[in-house]
Amino acid sequence: QKEVEQDPGPLSVPEGAIVSLNCTYSNSAFQYFMWYRQYSRKGPELLMYTYSSGNKEDGRFTAQVDKSSKYISLFIRDSQPSDSATYLCAMSADSSASKIIFGSGTRLSIRP
């Protein structure tokens, strides 16, 4: 069993819809949770960073962490075609980037 599980998709939704992307994990020591966005033929870029449980909002993006269920989510409101990308969840037990475990990514397509 992988430490981090992520549905690969693809997920296709109409423009303006609310998108929900999710990951589950097995290691209860994880405390740092990240979401990366990766456009085609580009490297991943950090989108959201959350420590421990709770919600974090940044514009149209909201990250949620439920440590009791070992479940994290990324919500995108008012989705735009420019949000079409692969979204990677990532997490680690300590703050060093060398310890990050990545999910396999969910491919998202926003239809105009």
Added chain:
Amino acid sequence: DADVTQTPRNRITKTGKRIMLECSQTKGHDRMYWYRQDPGLGLRLIYYSFDVKDINKGEISDGYSVSRQAQAKFSLSLESAIPNQTALYFCATSDPQGVSNTDTQYFGPGTRLTVL
């Protein structure tokens, strides 16, 4: 992405050949990383370096070696390439005093390597 560059962007080679992938950065970060990305497996860490004299193996270092020539340069070598090393390779840098005091990573654009 322009702050972290990778060369070449695409490479096709044959089994048994030696290959070097190069990474340069202008971000001034001490920490650098090499990852490979495979469909369904996500990003996996090959090697990382916290400064010029510090090299560490990652999750999947077998068959790979690295060289940290300077703070700004970190190279990945495949001594004798094999087909299952066909993948997308990413270099990254990080700064532990980054955004919100997190060890934020910045990725290069990737090198697509095919081993025939």
